[in-house]
Amino acid sequence: MSTVRVGTAQPRQRRPRASVWRVFAMPALLLVASIAGLVLGLTGDGLPDALSWALLSIPIILAAIAFARRG
């Protein structure tokens, strides 16, 4: 990608660009956890349900952590 102007902000050191794989590592994990949780819940009562609740809570908990740490 060639250079592109971004407003008039001060020149600063930027974070290096992460690869697409790195950017999507966490989202992919969350996607798999969510879908596994949704399907597991269908496979029975008891343990599968508990696993389903745990897996589906991961995205909610991670979002809550991000909000708690924002700044």
Add this chain to the structure above:
Amino acid sequence: MKRSTIKAWFVVHKWSSLVSTLFLLMLCVTGLPLIFHDEIDTLIGEDHDSVLEGTPSAEGGQPLDRMVANALAEQPGEVPLFMAFSQDSPLLTVTTGPTPDADSADMTLLFLDRSTGQLIGPAPTGGLMDFILQLHTDMFLGLPGMLFLGLMGALFVAALVSGVVLYAPFMRRLPFGTLRTTRSPRVKTLDQHNLIGIVALGWMLVVGLTGVINALADPLTESWQNGELAEMTAQYAGERPVDPDNYGSLDAAMASAQSALPGRSPQFIAFPGGDWSTGHHYAVFFQGDRPLTRHLLTPALIDARSAQLTDAGAMPALNQALMMSKPLHFGDYGGLPLKLIWAALTLATIWVLWSGLLLWLRRSPAKIERRIDEIATGAARGMPV
């Protein structure tokens, strides 16, 4: 990713969202109470399933013929259309209507107790939950409304996919979970939109896609009736439908059905002449025998006069997908904790929709190129390297 590619995805994201957002907000707001409809029914004393005690109506109790007779005594001159069983309690429902092919608006749903054979009463109609469900399903517009909301669901899926594509270049310089709060209000909203969107992605995709499939329920049932079902009952083609006066014993029909599909629990019986059977058959729909297949129904078609089995067999793949889509859309298959998770993720979806709308409302004109730049170079402060 090329700048022009990013711009194309940006336009897809913007328009698929803008067109559908208000309808999706309505679906979220109406969906929220629907998640808890069982609990709400219990609160207002309409959940007979949790009150009645005894053998589940799917397993046994008073003869089915007697249950039909008791229901028809309440609705003189009408004909039976459906009978549905409970897996948990003696509750049994019978739907009646003026004719075998009656419109759903003319049907009456009756609650009965199969352990005693007594009528409990007609299902309450016209309540707030009915209103909410109707709004959520078809906005009181019937099939066109359903298909329209299905289309909005498809746009939602398109918005999710394009949102994920834009997430990649935008987040290349930001660690996962970044919420910048010290910059402009727009950046603050944008970061929240991206974080909650990516975190709830899996759930939103599943609920969106299953919503689209549910919106196609009527056409899918019709295609089964005209295709698979017509083939299974080909020898009856051209015969006059059986007159309700000539319906044979339902108990005998159930016995034939259960010997064709042994070990399975019946969920409902469709009487001749409606959308779920032929003009000549009792269609007995059985649940699968394992937890995962519990939602997959298999019909046994029983000649309504002779009570002999005509055929039994699984429904086509698309109809099976429809049956699996229901629990995955409603979130009613994993107890109260799953419903609470469903509600939390619905609230998250509302926030994604609302923040997206805010981002669009607060946009400054003629700055689309700068927004594309922001995505293309990766969000951060300062000049690009």
